[in-house]
Amino acid sequence: MARRLVIIGGDAAGMTAAAQARRMVSADELEILAFERGSRTSYAACGLPYLIGGLVEAPADLVARTPEEHRAKGIDVRIRHEVTAIDTQTATVTVRNLDTGQESVTHYDELLIATGASGITPPWPGIDAEGVLQLRTLADAAKVEQALAAGTRHAVVVGAGYIGLEVAENLLARGLAVSVIEKLDAPMGAVLDADMAVAVTDAMRSAGIDLRLGTSVTGFTVSDGRVTAVETEAGPVKANLVVIGLGVRANSELARAAGIAVGESGGIIVDDHLRTGAPHVWAAGDCVESRHRITGRGVVLALGTHANKQGRCAGTNIAGGEATFGGVLGTAITKFKHLEIARTGLTEREAAAAGLDAFAEITEASSRAGYYPGAQSMRVKVVAERQTGRLLGAQIVGGEDAGKRIDVLATALWNGMTVHEMSGMDLSYAPPFSPVWDPVLLAAGKAASKL
Ligand SMILES: Cc1cc2nc3c(=O)[nH]c(=O)nc-3n(C[C@H](O)[C@H](O)[C@H](O)COP(=O)(O)OP(=O)(O)OC[C@H]3O[C@@H](n4cnc5c(N)ncnc54)[C@H](O)[C@@H]3O)c2cc1C
Missing domain, CATH: 3.50.50.60 (FAD/NAD(P)-binding domain)
Structure with a gap:
């Protein structure tokens, strides 16, 4: 008989896990049953601001996969069904059909909690x-x-x-x-x-x-x-x-009520395989706390980039594979009109709050060679450890092509590089794309020379 994976929450983390598990294991071996209290599955919340602005034409454009499309892939999705309780002793969940009010109890062999977060x-x-x-x-x-x-x-x-x-x-x-x-x-x-x-x-x-x-x-x-x-x-x-828009808190009440450990951040505590403390219960996405790679602390960083990766990781492990989630740096990017805004790791203020002896350096730079048309200015702030020069974080604010440069800094941070090492990195150069010294190299070099 097929084992049953029950998923609570039918968006980024839950349905990524479902799709990954389905890719790895057939329905004969693993039945996948997902409960979603809303009416949609797999929708891109990240696109909502651009929907209300008219840049995205229709709500349907933000839906990556409908419940029918999931069902066609062998994932049984029940929309307008809310899970109201988890019993880890009997390995069951209580589910309420929000249209009929009817309650039922469903057994699981594996359970994934992917309940997301709610606005404060x-x-x-x-x-x-x-x-x-x-x-x-x-x-x-x-x-x-x-x-x-x-x-x-x-x-x-x-x-x-x-x-x-x-x-x-x-x-x-x-x-x-x-x-x-x-x-x-x-x-x-x-x-x-x-x-x-x-x-x-x-x-x-x-x-x-x-x-x-x-x-x-x-x-x-x-x-x-x-x-x-x-x-x-x-x-x-x-x-x-x-x-x-005052930030979010993790939807961890169901887990807490079932005796599953929740951290000080309010997120469900998981290990690097996305296992909770309860047997056969996993959790992923905005509802969990993740390990911050710089401070080592458990943090709730409600971002789609983590929810998708964690969903994939949980789905792999539930299906019998082996995957680990490497933690978070808080890398994020947005824009306001033409101004691009990005950060990774710790700000100067956060580094001080974490008790790190940090210093910061701000560099003004240009997105292209100064003589090339369309060059835009940007500010790059680098935060590094005073003793070692280890990069702790970075922020970028500037015109077109400024923001995604944060990914180079995030890569250096992920790999524990110092500002000295970064200042010599082999980054690409041609006048339409950067000055001969890319803003990232300039910023790292300036921080290194301050040491
Ligand atoms: C306006 C906006 C813009 C964003 N922009 C970005 C961005 O640019 N970049 C970025 O990385 N991230 C962005 N995010 C964050 C990103 O959308 C979330 O991190 C991501 O959706 C989290 O996925 P999740 O599956 O963990 O949670 P969710 O997407 O919140 O999904 C959880 C689902 O669980 C369901 N659920 C909860 N409890 C129950 C229950 N008891 N029973 C049944 N169903 C339940 C909910 O209805 C929900 O559909 C943005 C978010 C918003 C709101």
């Missing part, structure tokens, strides 16, 4: 009003579209993190007056050091965003059930639409 919503008065939402699912994007169709003119984004920035850019593109309210004194506070965020502030303000830094939200003014303003310590800000 503080208990502000009025937060449940119509027009106050998060952008996490296609259903949320549809609500934004409805608000725009109803004539919304004033939008407020709460939080100037990377999702807040992407949402603000795209609402601006739709012709709305956009305010961004941020408690910290600089945007991208969880991504960049303040000295690198200056260019982001300038880009947002010169694009016409009403950016209110150092401002705390206290609640919402609501009229007839609809939001009309965001209340702040500095007074109200008019709004018919509010998008909250």
Whole structure:
């Protein structure tokens, strides 16, 4: 008889694991049953800001694989089915059909928890009003579209993190007056050091965003059930639409209730094979805590890049193969209009908080040879260990072609290189692509000479 893999969560981590396990093992050996409480599977949340901005034409464009397509590949997907409990003693899950309300109990031989993360919503008065939402699912994007169709003119984004920035850019593109309210004194506070965020502030303000830094939200003014303003310590800000982007917390409650260990970060604790502490129970994606390769600590870094890799790794191991997940560096990239923003590893502030003796160096550089048309300026910040010169992190903010240079720095960081070693790396050069000294080499060289 076939063994049964039950998956909770039908998006990036869950369905990548399902597809990988299916590739490796036939349905005769392994039955795969995935429960998803929403109506869609395998959708690209990362594309939602560009859907509301109109750059992506239709919601269906963001769906990589529908439930029917999964079924055709031998993966039994049940949408609108929510897993409400896990019993590791009897190796069963309790499932509620959200359309009929009916509950049933299903046995598993292997269980993968891939429940993702939820947006943080503080208990502000009025937060449940119509027009106050998060952008996490296609259903949320549809609500934004409805608000725009109803004539919304004033939008407020709460939080100037990377999702807040992407949402603000795209609402601006739709012709709305956009305010961004941020408690910290600089945007991208969880991504960049303040000295690198200056260019982001300038880009947002010169694009016409009403950016209110150092401002705390206290609640919402609501009229007839609809939001009309965001209340702040500095007074109200008019709004018919509010998008909250305050970061996420791992959906680990099901695991915790089943006695599966959850870390201080709030993510499910897994080993490098994505095994939890319970027998035959695995977890992957935004719901787990991953080992940070620099600090060694368990962190929840809710990124699609990790969810896909972890799903693949879990699927391989569940199917009887051998794969390990190597940890995370927090490498991330985004843009605001023409400004590209990227980081990897630790910021200067994070390195200090981790107790590392670090120093930082900022280098101004050009994306192409100075004489070649279209050269754009960029700033590269390198954070390194004072004693050894070991790279600890990097940030890049600049024009076209700046951002993806972070991957060279991430590769060096992944491999434990020092800034001395990096300054001599054999990187490509031709005038249309870089100056003879690529910005990465320049930045590493400047940091090395400071040592
Ligand atoms: C607007 C936006 C932009 C983003 N941009 C980027 C980007 O540019 N780059 C990047 O790397 N990452 C980005 N991300 C993050 C990325 O989308 C997530 O890291 C990724 O989707 C995580 O995949 P996951 O499978 O772990 O979780 P999810 O995608 O959250 O999927 C979890 C699924 O589990 C289901 N579920 C939860 N509990 C239950 C239950 N009890 N029973 C049944 N089903 C359940 C949920 O309905 C959900 O569909 C972005 C996210 C958002 C919201």
